Amino acid sequence: MNRRTPAATPLALLLALALALLGAGCTGGVEGTPGAAGLRDPYFPGLGNGGYDVTHYSLKLDIGSSADDKHGSSTQPPDRPADRLRGTATITARATQDLSAFHLDLAGLDVEGATVEGRPAAVNRAGKELIIRPGSAVEDRLRKGRTFTTVVRYSGSPQTITDPDGSKEGWLRTADGAVALGEPTGSMAWFPGNHHPSDKATYDIEVTVPDPLTAVSNGELISRRTEDGRTTYHWRTAEPMASYLATLAVGRFSTRQSATPDGIRLFTAVDPESEAASEEVLDGIPAVLAWSAEKFGPYPFTSAGAIVERTGDAEYALETQNRPVFPGPPDTALLVHELAHQWFGNSVTPKSWRDMWLNEGFATYAEWLWAADHDGVPVGESFDEAYEDGANWAFPPAEPPSAADISEAPVYGRGAMVVHRIRLAIDDDEAFFDLVRGWTETHRHGNASTDDFTAYVEEETGEDLTELWDDWLYGESRPPVED
Known part of the structure; x- marks a missing residue:
């Protein structure tokens, strides 16, 4: 990043722990103990969750305006094209202890239900903590060392989060859509998960948006299909990624795909207002990657690129994995900085x-x-x-x-x-x-x-x-x- 949140409050953490402990003692609950409601990070003690390690996120997201959603607020302007989100998060994780309940980080959005291993699970909420309590039918899958799958269905108007330093992250609305930035806690604004940098995972992100908008995320574009005036983009990140490095940009973009001489796939998405001023610098991405590889070692990913918003859509650049986000046309020094993060911070x-x-x-x-x-x-x-x-x-x-x-x-x-x-x-x-x-x-x-x-x-x-x-x-x- 080129510039600089909030920790869960002690009251919220105590309430979350109390609910989890209560759930563990209920008749029919899974034997074991609840996973911790935070990882005691020095600066964000409530961030992340104990008792499991996520290996993969599969997110299916439908983006639209409040006018598209019968549940949307009538007070929201109908022309905000990325104001509402409806999502299904499938989270594959490995238990690191015998679990009776576990937590997910999620800010603001409404949870409609959850399953663990295909069976309905109880869901409680305390601030930014979701407490998931599976039934006894799946207790063997939550033993230490076993892998289990959780599905969470949710919807709402994603939040913009103000960090302790006053900067904005989470879901940032732009003139023609939105951009999701997650450092250090903003990813919980658009999907539930274990949102601490120590828990890295692979990702599949499928995003459906109304035409003519484009949805750009991390990794490689696997497919794109259009039906009834809406297009679904499927992005895959095959290398481990911390959740704060996940991004989603929705808007009108000019996109280009190519490859470097050594086979790194390049994808750039540029707001038309920033296109002309960005072209020369973005054309230098292959050269910067080659120079960086000489200094720092082989490029650690299979894809690279950039997302360039119009000036003012965000306050800072961020080294989102594979393709950094820039708040307007970057200069070469900023490009070098954010691409260096692919080694230092991302890998x-x-x-x-x-x-x-x-x-x-x-x-x-x-x-x-x-x-x-x-x-x-x-x-x-x-x-x-x-x-x-x-x-x-x-x-x-x-x-x-x-x-x-x-x-x-x-x-x-x-x-x-x-x-x-x-x-x-x-x-x-x-x-x-x-x-x-x-x-x-x-x-x-x-x-x-x-x-x-x-x-x-x-x-x-x-x-x-x-x-x-x-x-x-x-x-x-x-x-x-x-x-």
Whole structure:
């Protein structure tokens, strides 16, 4: 991302837990214990759910205006083409404990019913928590290590969520549709799930929209079929993806499909108002991917591209998997930043939101590397500029003081300085880039923490870098640098 929610309230968490415990004790319930109502993330403790690991989401969504839906509110303008959503989420998961009940994160939408292994399940709600209580007929499928399938039917007008830093995410309505952005909690605005970055899964997303709108999501376009003036787009993401990286853009787009010389499938969708100003930069995607692969290792996905909205439809760019979303025509530096996230953040995903600097520090450093290779700006000069910027010293990048700070300047600029200080400590560019490529290979399609990273660097270099971590990653003050 190039800029920067809300945690569940303690009252909501207590109510959710109480309902789950009550359900576990009901006659006919499944033996076991309820899954936790949150994963105790340092900044969003109510985000995510315990007791299971999602392996696949299959979402079938029907998008329309309030005028299309007999349940829609008559107070909504009838010309908002993506104001209503009706969905069926099929969630395949593996139990990590014997479950009597489990939770899903979902904000705002109305739940019409749920099944587990094809049998009706009780559904309770506490704020953004759905508590699913299966019947005893499926208890064997909820034993630890077993795989089970949950189907949730839901509908409503998806919410726009305001983050702790004041930015908007979730379901953002645009002039001709909507765009769904999920970092850090916005994906719960349009589908139920285990919405913490530590639980990655594959996806099939089928979206039906009225013509002439287009629906663009992650991964590859598998099929497209039109019937009675409505078109269904089927998108598939075959590599694991954290839910905050899932996106859906609905609107009038100019689309292009092609492939890079090494076979990566490209799909771009551009709002007509942004098309002319975006063309030259988007034509550079194959070159940026090839350059990035030299620096960071093989591209970790089979498809790439971009979604470009019109200026003002969103407040920031976001590294949604395979094809980042841009709030208007991007420049090359922003394209480099968001495509670098495909390695740092999307393939190697943080274990918690405290590890954001691993995403943003490396993506910012990618900008510095590109400027050195293409614009004649030495990396040292970019480092010096960041070092002199007082905003980068507001707090240590590995310890933002609150959820409102996880996308502030130190996470980006000082995060990139940490990467450069590692390069200087190694004092061998070939060894440094081998280290970076090894990191993306070791944790490809997985999760990693700051502790994982520092341990990896020290193991690979054979150096004790405690002083570097203390000064640059965790230090409260600006450390001196040699002239």
